[in-house]
Amino acid sequence: MHPIFAPSSDSASAIPIWFVSTATWASVKDRLDPAARAFTGASSFEPKPGRHLVLPSASGEIGGVLFGIESAPEGADMFRPGLLANLLPKGTYRFANAPHDARLAALAIALGSYRFARYRKNESPLVKLVVPDGADGADLTRMVESVTIARDLINTPSNDMGPAELEGAVRTLAARHGATVSAITGDDLLEQNFPLIHAVGRASDRAPRLIDLRWGDAAAPKITIVGKGVCFDTGG
Secondary structure, eight states: OOTTEEOGGGGGGSEEEEEEOTTTHHHHHHHSOHHHHHHHHHTTOOOOTTOEEEEEOTTSSEEEEEEEOOSSSTTOOTTGGGGHHHHSOSEEEEESSOOSOHHHHHHHHHHHTOOOOTTSOOOOOSEEEEOOTTOOHHHHHHHHHHHHHHHHHHHSOTTTOOHHHHHHHHHHHHHHHTOEEEEEETTHHHHTTOHHHHHHHTTSSSOOEEEEEEOSOTTSOOOOOOOOOOSOOOOO
16 A cells, blocks of 8 residues: 555554534534543634644643534535645544545545655655545555656656656556557657647657557457647747
8 A cells, every 4th residue: 555554453553533523523522531622622723624733642642633624515625634644743643533535535635645756765654544444545545656656747847857758657657557658759750640749849859759558458448548748838
C-alpha cells in the first residue's frame, strides 16, 4: 500500500479522529473523557467545517483529534478532510467515527500528503492513516499513485520535462503494467500525416512527437483517450 496508509493491525494504538458537525457535536462530546471535554471548552472549539482541535491525553500525548465537517452530505466538501494531512502532528491516526464518505476522506488525506521530491529527499509522510473499514487500501493506493505520477509530471520544469522525457515517463509506466508504446517523432509526423503536431513543435530544437500507449486485451472493445502533453508554452 501507499506509505501513508497503515494496516488495520495498527488501529488499536492509532490516534482517533472524530468528525463533528453542529448536528453531531453534542453526541461526540459526550463520548470524550472529562479532561478532553474540558479542553474543548477552554479552547472555544466550534464544530465548523475545516476547524480542528488536537486533544491531549492524561499522559500528555495526543489523545484524539476533532475535525469539523458539514452537517449533511448534500453540498458537503467530501475532500475537506484532506486538510488533516498538513494539520496533524506526526503519528498514526484512525477514523473514530465516519465522515460523510470515509473512502473519499481517506483518499483526500493521502492526496494531501503529496510532496514533489524530484530535487530533494523524499521523506516518509508524517501522518499515517489506518485504512477505514469498508475501504479498499489497494484501490486507494492505485488512485493516489496515479495522481502522484500526473502531479510529478506537471511539477517538473520544462528544462527537465521535454517531449523525450515525457515519452520516457510513458515507457516507464508501460513497462510497469505490461503495455506497449510507440512514438512518431519529428519529421516522421509529416510522413504519417500528423502535420499539426509537427507545426506546433517544429520551432523547438526538441522534436515533437505523438506517443501511443496501448494496454489490454486486443479483442476487447476499444477506448481511446487523446491528450495534449504541453511541455512548454509561452502563453502567447
